[in-house]
Structure formats: C-alpha cells, structure tokens
Amino acid sequence: MSSHYHVIIIGTGAGGGTLAYRLAPSGMRILLLERGDFVTREVDNWSTRAVNVDGKYQTSERWRDRAGKELHPHTNYWVGGNTKFYGSALFRLRKEDFGVVKHHGGISPAWPIDYDELEPYYTEAEHLYQVHGERGEDPTEPTASAPYRHPAVSHEPRLQQLSDDFTALGLHPFHTPLGIMLDEKNRRQSRCIRCGTCDGHPCLVNAKSDAQVICVDPALKYPNVTLLTGAYVSRLETDGSGREVTRVIVERNNVRESYSADIVVSSCGAINSAALLLRSMSDRHPRGLANGSDVVGRHYMGHINSVLMALSRCPNPTIFQKSLAVNDFYFGSADWKYPMGHISFVGKLDGITLSAGAPAIAPGWTLDLMAKHSLDFWLTSEDLPDPENRVTLDREGGIVLSYTPNNGEGHQRLIAKLEKLMNQQRRCPIHGRECHQGLFSRNLFVGQRIPLAGVAHQNGTIRFGDDPATSALDRNCRAHEVDNLYVVDGSFFPSSGAVNPALTIMANALRVGDHILERLGAKREEKLTMSVQTVGAT
Ligand SMILES: Cc1cc2nc3c(=O)[nH]c(=O)nc-3n(C[C@H](O)[C@H](O)[C@H](O)COP(=O)(O)OP(=O)(O)OC[C@H]3O[C@@H](n4cnc5c(N)ncnc54)[C@H](O)[C@@H]3O)c2cc1C
Numbered sequence: 001m002s003s004h005y006h007v008i009i010i011g012t013g014a015g016g017g018t019l020a021y022r023l024a025p026s027g028m029r030i031l032l033l034e035r036g037d038f039v040t041r042e043v044d045n046w047s048t049r050a051v052n053v054d055g056k057y058q059t060s061e062r063w064r065d066r067a068g069k070e071l072h073p074h075t076n077y078w079v080g081g082n083t084k085f086y087g088s089a090l091f092r093l094r095k096e097d098f099g100v101v102k103h104h105g106g107i108s109p110a111w112p113i114d115y116d117e118l119e120p121y122y123t124e125a126e127h128l129y130q131v132h133g134e135r136g137e138d139p140t141e142p143t144a145s146a147p148y149r150h151p152a153v154s155h156e157p158r159l160q161q162l163s164d165d166f167t168a169l170g171l172h173p174f175h176t177p178l179g180i181m182l183d184e185k186n187r188r189q190s191r192c193i194r195c196g197t198c199d200g201h202p203c204l205v206n207a208k209s210d211a212q213v214i215c216v217d218p219a220l221k222y223p224n225v226t227l228l229t230g231a232y233v234s235r236l237e238t239d240g241s242g243r244e245v246t247r248v249i250v251e252r253n254n255v256r257e258s259y260s261a262d263i264v265v266s267s268c269g270a271i272n273s274a275a276l277l278l279r280s281m282s283d284r285h286p287r288g289l290a291n292g293s294d295v296v297g298r299h300y301m302g303h304i305n306s307v308l309m310a311l312s313r314c315p316n317p318t319i320f321q322k323s324l325a326v327n328d329f330y331f332g333s334a335d336w337k338y339p340m341g342h343i344s345f346v347g348k349l350d351g352i353t354l355s356a357g358a359p360a361i362a363p364g365w366t367l368d369l370m371a372k373h374s375l376d377f378w379l380t381s382e383d384l385p386d387p388e389n390r391v392t393l394d395r396e397g398g399i400v401l402s403y404t405p406n407n408g409e410g411h412q413r414l415i416a417k418l419e420k421l422m423n424q425q426r427r428c429p430i431h432g433r434e435c436h437q438g439l440f441s442r443n444l445f446v447g448q449r450i451p452l453a454g455v456a457h458q459n460g461t462i463r464f465g466d467d468p469a470t471s472a473l474d475r476n477c478r479a480h481e482v483d484n485l486y487v488v489d490g491s492f493f494p495s496s497g498a499v500n501p502a503l504t505i506m507a508n509a510l511r512v513g514d515h516i517l518e519r520l521g522a523k524r525e526e527k528l529t530m531s532v533q534t535v536g537a538t
C-alpha cells in the first residue's frame, strides 16, 4: 500500500466522517485513520445495562483532572465517532451566537465567520443527515434557505400534553430537529422503529443518521478512499521549516507506521486533537504543533448540562422522549436579561440506567418507580471560553483536563424556570388530575449536573480566528503556522452557544471540504503549469 495521499483525515466522527463524504467523489486519494473499529451490531447495542451500567462501548482510557484525580471520560472511539452514540438532536447555532453575546458570567466571543456564511452548509448538512423538523416553531431559530426535507418526529401523548401545557403558559415549545430515519406515514417499512434506546446507544438497525452510516460507508464505496481502523495517530511531524506536516505517525497492531499527504486533517474530537498537536511538539514548535499563540488546548468548553427528572403523579409511558424542546429562555426573559439556555429531553431513563449512579433516590421511591413517573429533561447553558480551562499532557503523555465551571447563574435560573413551569401545569386531560404534581405533598425534582467526565459536547480547544496571536486556525480551519494542516472537529469553536454541537461541526466540515477541494484543484493546476514551463525552458 502506497503511503502518500492527497488527503489524510484523522478521525471519522461528525467532522472527519462528513469531510470524507465531501471529498470522496473528487477522485483524490484519501486515507481515513481511525483509532477505533466498527461498532459490532449485536443485541447489546440496545441494552441499557451494557451501555449505561457496564459502559461496554466507552473507552477504558483514564485521564486526570487539574488536581491529578483520575477521570474516566464518557467518550467513544469507533468509526463514526461519538455520533454512533449521540441523540441526533441536530441544531443550528442561533444567528446571534456568531456575534458577541453578553452573559451574566462574561462575554461569549464572536466567530470569524457569520451565520450567513455557514447557512448553506447547515441546510446541506440537515439534508445529508436527514433531519426531521418543522421550521417556524422555534422562536430563536435563525433563517434557513430551505425547509427540512422530513417531517418533525411526533410527540407521544405524554409529551404532547406537556407541549400543550407549555403553550397554554405562553411558551413556544417545538419539535426537536432529529436525525433519525423514521417514516411515521409508513411504519411498516420505516427503517427506524422509534425505540427507547437511541440517545447514548448505537442504533442496531442503522437507522440513526450517524457519521458512519451517512458519510463513512458511502465514502468507502469510492475506490480512492481507504480506511484503516485500529489506527491510533500518535504524532505529526513536519519538515525542517516547520510549515508542512510530512509524516503522520500511526500505531497499528503494535506496529509503528508512517503516512504522508498533501493535506492532513485532524478530526479526533476537541480533546484528542488538542492532545495530538501538543504531543507533536518539536524544535520548530516547542509548545506543540501550530501553537505559537499558546491557545492549543485552551478554552475548553463542554456546555453546562444538567439532567432534571420531574417526578409526576401520572406515569410517563413515553418510549421515544427526545421530540420536544423549549428555547424561550435561550436569550433571557422579561425578568433576567442574560442568556439562560435550552431545554430538551434525554432518552427515556429506566431504573437500570439510574442505578449507574445518576440522581439520588428520592425518599419513598424505587429507581424503577422514579423512572416510570419521570419526565427527563436535558438542560444546556453556555459555558464561556476560559483560557485556564484546558487540555494539557502529563509526563507520560496522558490527557489532563482542567476545568473550573463558569457562567453558572443562568443555568440555575433555567432550572428554576423549568421547575416553576412544571408547578403551574393544568389538569391533565388523560388522567383528570394535576399530573405534574409530585406524589408527595410537594413537587419533586431530582437533578444532576453532568460532571467533568461527561465530555460529550467538548469543543473550543483549537479555536479559529483571523488573528494568529489569539487563534490557532484561520477562518478555513487551516493552522496559521502549518500550511497543510487543518482541524475540522469541534475544536474550532470560539464559543459554543447553548444547543448541541454536532450539526455545526458537520456543516463546517462541508464548508472546509469545499475549501480543500478548491485548494487542491488549484495546486494541481499550479504543478501542471510549472512542468509545462520547465519543458518550454529546455
Ligand atoms: C451520548 C452522547 C449523546 C450526544 N447527543 C448529541 C446530540 O443529540 N446532538 C448533538 O449535536 N451532539 C450530541 N453529542 C455530541 C456529538 O456526538 C459530538 O459533538 C460530535 O460527535 C463531535 O464530533 P467530532 O468530529 O468533534 O468528534 P467525534 O465524533 O468524537 O470523532 C472523533 C473521532 O476521532 C477518533 N480519534 C480520536 N483520537 C484519535 C487518534 N489519536 N487517532 C485516530 N483516531 C482518533 C475517535 O475514535 C473518533 O472516531 C452527543 C455525544 C454523546 C457522547
């Protein structure tokens, strides 16, 4: 196998997988290097015990926090990356998120590109990932150049009732845009069966729009695309000038291999891409590759996320719970002028999942009873890019993740808003009583802030920008200091908004893909012209 390619892409998740899809038809020789393997299709894909209790598909890697305490990251190394496990809630950032946004805890900085530049790629990514949704319901939704191609995923009765209750209270609940291949008009032939084990699980029937199914598998149909699994990239090496990556060092089957390409793209996820660049330090790049600005690894963000279980009198028999969301408090409210964030749902929790150490048992309840009566909300607020929240390496090259929470007040207020709303619910038409009232004298909410190990929404560690002094990547996600190095995972975010990140990573990968296509086309022409001139001179 030849070891030189036009493009090497490291990592096959939302960023790398989508980029591979974009570049594959060009005929360029493309090598995908993925440390993981394909997820085995097996019954355990849909077992909450295997997935949530045993952590069967999670990495066994151990990182450390700032204090040196061991950290078991909840992340997954497989073809398709974390999209194999995601809830496929595929949101655009809001238009305002691309500008400066003032938060209670500080400033969320502007991006070097504006929403309009990414908009066509958002549309394309939504179509590619078969997003089901309904335009016009979400009051904070930015303008879009095309409708969703697939109808919104309907609510089951309990969520429809909640949606109606929220509407009656003056809110604007909406259908969560979701990348699942559900055909509700033809359930008999629908690929997606609308099961209860979507969020956090791989899809046994390949009906989730993940990066493997949607992008990597189709890309591999092209003879010019090669995938190596079990291929851990340990280091990138440059030429003497330090301006070009000339060797991609891979550990595979306990053997060290080396590959090269005209363009090298890191898409290992925000934490691992930062770690890779830091590991690739050299005389020319003493602080880590492309890190003259010293921003590589810094500004780690992961959102402020909480799961809030609202325990109601009425049971919640919902199977697929992720259909409903509320953004009325995204930018603030009449009584609080700062952003609070986004309210949606996690997949329906069960007693087995709760036994994995989620919320404490409410007095008088069993875990099963709690799960049968809970509405399981997912609340997301924006954390701000603090340079001291960062990825570094310990002496053995292991990952250290330092993080001090910030901007927490808006999140607390979001929780308080939701609790208040739940206490104001009207009489339930199904059960003829106040469903949302707790079984006890007071309403019951059991909450848990997602801990540091919950790195699902990791981003920000190799930010893009126009100023090489304050960013590592330019607006095309090319390293300021290394001509042929790009990063297309969640690292490039200068700020993270408060909606799930994957669609933005996918849209940006398509955008960067177009840039790379143009660049390599130009380069091939350049080479042709040069050789013609040489011939003419002799
Ligand atoms: C349980 C869960 C639920 C989620 N739900 C949602 C959701 O509903 N909506 C949403 O928008 N987002 C969701 N996310 C987040 C979403 O999955 C991520 O934002 C997205 O996958 C990040 O894309 P990425 O390209 O940055 O990295 P990843 O998708 O993580 O891909 C990185 C890839 O690089 C590989 N890799 C890492 N290091 C190396 C190396 N050194 N050499 C070779 N390969 C390497 C990894 O194995 C992986 O395949 C969820 C995440 C999780 C875990």
Ligand code: SF4
Pocket: 180, 181, 191, 192, 193, 194, 195, 196, 197, 198, 199, 202, 203, 204, 205, 206, 207, 208, 209, 320
């Ligand atoms: S069948 Fe549908 S709901 Fe179930 S995991 Fe697959 S995509 Fe998700």
